Amino acid sequence: DVLMTQTPVSLPVSLGGQVSISCRSSQSLVHSDGNTYLHWYLQKPGQSPQLLIYRVSNRFSGVPDRFSGSGSGTDFTLKISRVEPEDLGVYYCLQSTHFPYTFGAGTKLELK
Amino acid sequence: EVQLQESGPGLVKPSQSLSLTCSVTGYSITSNYWGWIRKFPGNKMEWMGYISYSGSTSYNPSLKSRISITRDTSKNQFFLQLNSVTTEDTATYYCVYGYKGDYWGQGVMVTVSS
Numbered sequence: 001d002v003l004m005t006q007t008p009v010s011l012p013v014s015l016g017g018q019v020s021i022s023c024r025s026s027q028s029l030v031h032s033d034g035n036t037y038l039h040w041y042l043q044k045p046g047q048s049p050q051l052l053i054y055r056v057s058n059r060f061s062g063v064p065d066r067f068s069g070s071g072s073g074t075d076f077t078l079k080i081s082r083v084e085p086e087d088l089g090v091y092y093c094l095q096s097t098h099f100p101y102t103f104g105a106g107t108k109l110e111l112k
Numbered sequence: 113e114v115q116l117q118e119s120g121p122g123l124v125k126p127s128q129s130l131s132l133t134c135s136v137t138g139y140s141i142t143s144n145y146w147g148w149i150r151k152f153p154g155n156k157m158e159w160m161g162y163i164s165y166s167g168s169t170s171y172n173p174s175l176k177s178r179i180s181i182t183r184d185t186s187k188n189q190f191f192l193q194l195n196s197v198t199t200e201d202t203a204t205y206y207c208v209y210g211y212k213g214d215y216w217g218q219g220v221m222v223t224v225s226s
């Protein structure tokens with residue numbers, strides 16, 4: 001299985017600040033169709049996970065442009081700028097290039 | 113907008129089968145992909161499997177001998193069955209729409225305990 005190494009585990013932030021979360025895969029996530037199936041989710045306290053970014057850098061419907069995704073191959077980053085209270089929670093990356101799909105271990109974004 | 117709702121028992125005895133239903137509104141399950149993901153105590157998430165628009169299935173090999181995902185298109189529902197459960201199957205189970213988890217149900221917490 002593809003191992004997704006997500007760092008950091010915990011990320012203290014001040015409101016209005018900017019943070020980055022890293023997700024590294026144990027093998028390239030470039031699919032044979034040329035796409036890279038790396039996605040990001042946020043699980044807010046008491047809620048289900050919600051899709052933020054799909055295929056590395058595409059914001060899902062309704063996701064503010066404060067969220068941006070980048071990366072290629074095995075190295076990916078989620079950036080959150082101007083952090084707001086509703087951004088707090090646990091962030092996950094997921095790869096759906098290789099079977100079985102695998103998640104990162106999660107990064108908890110919390111207030112300093 | 114597609115909405116998903118899981119239902120099923122919250123407590124299952126070891127060695128028995130876990131059966132969950134996902135009821136879908138706003139979109140036909142004869143289109144796209146429909147899956148199950150679980151979150152263990154702590155933060156670990158596991159993709160379990162999916163059923164496609166055609167009814168074909170794909171399962172996580174770690175579960176292959178125990179898992180079955182089926183559907184009832186007349187009711188726009190799909191189902192998860194996990195056999196021979198142990199305490200390690202205690203988790204919150206989510207049904208999801210799309211291969212990238214575009215939308216998730218609210219989740220159902222299932223505890224395996226005697």
